[in-house]
Amino acid sequence: xxxxxxxxxxxxxxxxxLPLVPEPFAAIAREVGxxxxxxxxxxxxxxxxxxxxRFSTILRxxxxxxxxxxxxxxxxxxxxxxxxxxxMATFREASHVYQRPTYPDWPYNLFTMLHGKTKEDLYRAAxxxxxxxxxxxxxxxxxxxxxxxxxxxxxxx
Amino acid sequence: MGLEDxxxxxxxxxxxxxxxxxxxxxxxxxxxxxxxxxxxxxxEEVMSRVAALKESGIIRRIGGIFDxxxxxxxxxxxxxxxxxxxxxEVAAAVSAYAGVTHNYRREHEFNLxxxxxxxxxxxxxxxxxxxxxxPGVRALRNLPALRLFKIGVNFDMWENGEANSDDAP
Numbered sequence: 001x002x003x004x005x006x007x008x009x010x011x012x013x014x015x016x017x018l019p020l021v022p023e024p025f026a027a028i029a030r031e032v033g034x035x036x037x038x039x040x041x042x043x044x045x046x047x048x049x050x051x052x053x054r055f056s057t058i059l060r061x062x063x064x065x066x067x068x069x070x071x072x073x074x075x076x077x078x079x080x081x082x083x084x085x086x087x088m089a090t091f092r093e094a095s096h097v098y099q100r101p102t103y104p105d106w107p108y109n110l111f112t113m114l115h116g117k118t119k120e121d122l123y124r125a126a127x128x129x130x131x132x133x134x135x136x137x138x139x140x141x142x143x144x145x146x147x148x149x150x151x152x153x154x155x156x157x
Numbered sequence: 158m159g160l161e162d163x164x165x166x167x168x169x170x171x172x173x174x175x176x177x178x179x180x181x182x183x184x185x186x187x188x189x190x191x192x193x194x195x196x197x198x199x200x201e202e203v204m205s206r207v208a209a210l211k212e213s214g215i216i217r218r219i220g221g222i223f224d225x226x227x228x229x230x231x232x233x234x235x236x237x238x239x240x241x242x243x244x245x246e247v248a249a250a251v252s253a254y255a256g257v258t259h260n261y262r263r264e265h266e267f268n269l270x271x272x273x274x275x276x277x278x279x280x281x282x283x284x285x286x287x288x289x290x291x292p293g294v295r296a297l298r299n300l301p302a303l304r305l306f307k308i309g310v311n312f313d314m315w316e317n318g319e320a321n322s323d324d325a326p
Contacts, residue, residue, distance in 0.1 A: 003228070011228070011237075014221035020204055024186055040184055051227045057178035058217045071263065071270070085306035097306035106236065106267065107297050127262070141270070145262035148252040152274045154228050156255075 073108035075137035243293025
């Protein structure tokens with residue numbers, strides 16, 4: 001899908017909040033200078049093309065008490081990456097599982113983001129993943145300070 | 158699950174509204190009226206309940222969630238080894254880039270970790286070169302995802318911003 005200037009303006013606007021008025025799409029359409037019907041057609045097109053994953057209501061993080069998180073990095077033999085990655089993905093404590101490149105001073109190739117109520121939960125989850133996969137070499141990297149956490153703003157003028 | 162935990166004081170109607178709002182927001186001229194029809198509420202009532210849910214912080218926003226790759230953006234995770242005395246300065250310089258969405262100190266020799274979203278490979282390379290040249294940076298390791306096994310299926314309940322399901326820290 002080729003994104004023209006108009007699309008970029010629409011997408012930039014749709015990353016913001018829908019105005020809380022009876023006809024919110026008409027309001028956004030006016031802002032970007034098209035008709036409501038054109039805007040709704042555009043939105044359906046973005047959804048069909050997969051450019052937009054969904055148009056929805058985004059809630060705040062509300063899983064009360066689940067405040068501990070860590071990046072857990074695993075040293076997995078290349079021939080076992082596929083299988084180990086699949087097993088790691090089944091753990092509900094792991095929100096993201098990725099394979100990433102290695103370096104002489106960074107040998108860990110699989111990454112899992114772990115979430116729990118306490119640090120102990122994370123140690124336990126990592127130990128369980130280790131037991132299930134047979135991967136014994138791993139590091140839990142806790143974040144000790146947050147400098148930035150935001151959503152990407154695409155095509156922001 | 159998360160919702161119930163945190164929202165013990167919500168009325169059943171509010172919960173029903175939240176479920177509807179999350180599953181399929183009507184793409185029609187009067188979406189709040191359409192939601193009201195399904196709940197047996199008037200348009201104004203729906204709007205005032207949505208306003209209250211925003212006010213109480215439960216709803217972050219109503220809008221589009223985009224696929225960064227399909228928009229032509231690429232993301233990567235970067236690990237930095239920074240001299241302890243320079244860490245805060247380097248962290249501030251890194252955070253100043255609009256494409257840096259997450260930036261954390263972590264307990265490791267590689268003590269600063271950030272995600273970078275850029276609109277081209279050239280922009281990524283240029284940004285990484287600039288960061289690598291910052292005083293106090295000893296090493297920079299670019300760690301783009303080679304393969305995804307899972308990307309935050311239930312990411313709404315995790316800490317990451319909703320637009321970051323594909324570029325998590």
